[in-house]
Amino acid sequence: MTILCATCGVETAEPLPAETCRICEDERQWVPLHGQVWTSVEEQVAGGMHIDIVELEPDSWALTSDPAAGIGQRSILVQTERGNLLWDPLGTITDDAVEQVRELGGLAFVAASHPHMFGVQCAWADALDATVLVNRRDASWVVRPHDRIRLWDGEVDLLPGVRLIRFGGHFPGAAVALWERGSDGEGSLLAGDTMQPKPDRESVGFMRSYPNNIPLSAGVVQRLAKQAAGLRFRRVYGNIGGQVIEDGPAAIAHSAQRHIDWVTGVHDALT
Numbered sequence: 001m002t003i004l005c006a007t008c009g010v011e012t013a014e015p016l017p018a019e020t021c022r023i024c025e026d027e028r029q030w031v032p033l034h035g036q037v038w039t040s041v042e043e044q045v046a047g048g049m050h051i052d053i054v055e056l057e058p059d060s061w062a063l064t065s066d067p068a069a070g071i072g073q074r075s076i077l078v079q080t081e082r083g084n085l086l087w088d089p090l091g092t093i094t095d096d097a098v099e100q101v102r103e104l105g106g107l108a109f110v111a112a113s114h115p116h117m118f119g120v121q122c123a124w125a126d127a128l129d130a131t132v133l134v135n136r137r138d139a140s141w142v143v144r145p146h147d148r149i150r151l152w153d154g155e156v157d158l159l160p161g162v163r164l165i166r167f168g169g170h171f172p173g174a175a176v177a178l179w180e181r182g183s184d185g186e187g188s189l190l191a192g193d194t195m196q197p198k199p200d201r202e203s204v205g206f207m208r209s210y211p212n213n214i215p216l217s218a219g220v221v222q223r224l225a226k227q228a229a230g231l232r233f234r235r236v237y238g239n240i241g242g243q244v245i246e247d248g249p250a251a252i253a254h255s256a257q258r259h260i261d262w263v264t265g266v267h268d269a270l271t
Contacts, residue, residue, distance in 0.1 A: 002093070002123045006037040009070015009091020011120040012143045022143060023115055028170075028209040041120060044069060044092050051090065051097035053077075053104075056237070060182060061104065064241055065092050073117055073239040076190055077101065078179050080159040083108025086130070087177050087190050088239045089119035098127045109133055109158055113192020114171040115141035117239060122146040133158075135166055135173025165231075167194045169216055169224050170208060178231055187233030189248055195224065195255075197238035197245045203255040204236065204245070218260040225256035 004011045005021035008029060012021070020036045023029055049065055056062050056076065063075040063086075070091030078085045084105050089112060101107060107130035110121045115138050125132045125148045134142055136151040153173070156164045161180040168174055174194040182188025191197065195204040206221045208214040216224075229249065236248035245251045261267055 002041040002120055003038055004040065004091055004120060005070065006039040007032055007070065008116060009073075009120070010115070010118045010143060011091075011122060012038075013145065018143075023118075023141060027212060027214065029116065030211055041092055041123065045094055049092055049094070051092065051094050053097065053100050057182065057184075057188075060179070060188070062241065063090055063097065063101075065090050070119065071116060073119070074241045075119070076237060077104065077107075078159075078162055078177070078182075078190075079105055080162060082159055085159060085162055085177065086110045086124055088112050088117040088192055089121045089124050091119040093120050093123045093127060101128060106130075111158075111164060111175075111177065113176065113190070113194055113239065114138065114174045117192055118142070122148060133164065135175055137166070137168075138171050138173035141171075165227075167224055167227055169206060169220055170194055178233060180232070183234035186235075187231070188235045188237060189228070189231065189233040190237050192239045195228065195236065195252055197236050197243040197251075198255075199242075201245055202247075203251050203258070206256065206259050215259070215263055218264050221256050221259050221263075225252055228252045 007024050010023050017038050024031045051065050053063050059079040061077040073088050075090050076087045084107050086107050089110050107128040110125050110130050111133040112118050121132050132149045133152050136153040163178045166175050170193050176194050177190040179188045197204050206216045236245040
């Protein structure tokens with residue numbers, strides 16, 4: 001049985017979970033008013049939950065659960081000739097989805113942009129004989145230890161044209177996946193919440209906590225924007241369905257300067 005937090009969708013150790021989810025207790029997340037609720041993949045499936053898999057662009061697929069599991073992220077599957085990456089794994093898994101992923105080439109690696117997106121990462125890895133990658137700086141947030149987990153840091157050339165890069169910010173190990181062959185060869189940045197694409201499709205957010213509205217400092221945002229400016233990409237994909245920006249570099253640069261101006265008081269006269 002795969003036990004997970006019903007609020008964040010992150011799998012936890014068996015057989016008895018803690019009184020509350022450690023990830024949700026943190027100031028970046030939240031525990032529901034009615035208290036902690038634990039569930040299981042088996043309970044989700046019995047209740048009718050299923051996973052839809054649709055093409056985002058050639059060699060890239062979006063996985064979403066219906067109804068939404070946990071935070072409700074979408075996963076992104078990137079295909080390469082030497083294996084596939086599942087990015088920001090869902091907080092659920094089904095036999096049908098496993099078979100569809102197997103038909104798409106299976107999985108070599110499972111990786112998350114940050115701990116809120118761990119989902120049922122080990123369940124996916126077990127089902128498809130993959131390795132789970134966790135950034136070393138966020139290893140303390142793993143609440144289901146597993147022998148498939150490997151730690152990484154800095155930058156890792158994971159698969160042909162796919163690189164993991166630590167940015168920090170939202171979490172110390174917050175990362176992006178740079179898919180060099182995405183966006184018609186111009187590069188796609190799978191950003192998670194490291195730089196969260198917004199509904200206007202022209203800006204991103206930089207936050208310590210998105211639900212609790214805790215901003216990052218001007219210095220940290222400047223650092224993140226500078227790091228992004230050194231990469232080659234066009235689109236930015238977020239971890240929620242519909243989060244995509246076509247001109248990613250311009251959006252990140254503009255959004256970073258806007259954030260810095262507001263937190264340093266440049267626009268105080270407007271308040």
